[in-house]
Amino acid sequence: DAGVIQSPRHEVTEMGQEVTLRCKPISGHNSLFWYRQTMMRGLELLIYFNNNVPIDDSGMPEDRFSAKMPNASFSTLKIQPSEPRDSAVYFCASSLTKEQFFGPGTRLTVL
């Protein structure tokens, strides 16, 4: 298996622009997680899905952030409008039996 796939790997955008991050979980996994990692705040869970349904979105910072999982093989995390403080590495992870497998991450820079 190719593992968890994320795109893009790097994104540089200007403040106010819309940003969409994409994730393809490992085939057969039924849970998907979005994390954000920064030096200041460490690793934060933003939202997770089980069987394509959002279960816990309490970590989503504010209404500018939204996430969808239209099917078992694809999820998006959207930031609109983006702000410089959103600069971070965003990881997607998937799991089937408790163990989470992480993707390579998307490094987002908002200027």
Add this chain to the structure above:
Amino acid sequence: AQSVSQHNHHVILSEAASLELGCNYSYGGTVNLFWYVQYPGQHLQLLLKYFSGDPLVKGIKGFEAEFIKSKFSFNLRKPSVQWSDTAEYFCAVNEGRGNTDKLIFGTGTRLQVFP
């Protein structure tokens, strides 16, 4: 709410020194426990995990961890570290009997190994 504490935020060692990183969790029920490693510029990778059975768990690259239920601890150990072990290490816990795969992560321990 569950929480995970990693008291060592930054550890500096010389090669061949022994390593022990502390991890304590707050949940009193059945737990699944994990250690993940994040090498510089990379994503988190699983080092080892404990679900049940032998409380001494052996993982990749010579790492091991011991689950001590009475102390709510799951400390990571390695008898002789290498320069290539320089990384950040995260302890994580999952509610064992729950139907969620959500993990509670500790804040991480940054390990620097000097030649």
